[in-house]
Amino acid sequence: MTRIAILASGSGSNAESIMKAFENSNIIQISLVISNNSNAGVLARADKFNVPNVVINSAQAKEGLLLQALLNSGADYIVLAGYMKLIPKSIIAAFEKKILNIHPALLPKFGGKGMYGENVHKAVAEAKEKESGITIHFVNNNYDEGAILFQKRVALSSLDSYKEIGAKVLKLEHEFSPQIIEKTILNAAH
Ligand code: GAR
Numbered sequence: 189m190t191r192i193a194i195l196a197s198g199s200g201s202n203a204e205s206i207m208k209a210f211e212n213s214n215i216i217q218i219s220l221v222i223s224n225n226s227n228a229g230v231l232a233r234a235d236k237f238n239v240p241n242v243v244i245n246s247a248q249a250k251e252g253l254l255l256q257a258l259l260n261s262g263a264d265y266i267v268l269a270g271y272m273k274l275i276p277k278s279i280i281a282a283f284e285k286k287i288l289n290i291h292p293a294l295l296p297k298f299g300g301k302g303m304y305g306e307n308v309h310k311a312v313a314e315a316k317e318k319e320s321g322i323t324i325h326f327v328n329n330n331y332d333e334g335a336i337l338f339q340k341r342v343a344l345s346s347l348d349s350y351k352e353i354g355a356k357v358l359k360l361e362h363e364f365s366p367q368i369i370e371k372t373i374l375n376a377a378h
Pocket of ligand 1: 196197198199200201202203269270271272290291292303304305308358361
């Protein structure tokens with residue numbers, strides 16, 4: 189069994205799509221959900237799927253508690269599903285090529301510091317882009333710069349508000365993230 193820890197800061201709809209996809213899997217188990225935010229919706233979603241969940245704030249993460257929790261959980265992989273904090277370098281070193289991030293745009297465009305959540309869709313709308321999409325990539329020490337595993341595009345209308353762009357992108361995230369996570373894990377095993 190390959191164990192995945194999910195890190196999420198907010199509502200957790202992506203975390204839910206992943207927990208649901210692997211609920212009855214005999215190769216992948218979501219073993220832990222960690223949030224930096226005690227009010228995050230993702231915690232109740234984890235409870236719903238009987239997935240253990242904890243809050244580790246960013247100060248605690250910097251002190252090494254996040255790495256400790258990940259190691260204690262026996263996680264083989266880490267999936268960032270709407271995690272809005274920088275991952276400490278010690279974790280990136282301990283989980284090389286084992287951390288995947290779901291980004292709500294077509295990297296390298298609309299990535300980097302400050303480009304997360306709604307900010308991304310606002311920037312895409314402002315730039316009058318004709319398309320947006322999702323990028324699933326490995327995490328390295330620079331925001332949104334690790335090797336790209338998968339991208340999927342979606343056409344935008346000039347009438348789309350940033351909220352409509354966000355809804356189109358989120359739909360792609362829910363549809364594709366679980367299968368790309370599974371594919372990445374299976375490919376690495378061969
Ligand atoms: C998702 O769109 C995810 O791609 C984005 O935050 C949203 C979380 O939604 N992540 C980032 O911006 C990270 N840089 P959710 O909490 O409903 O899954």
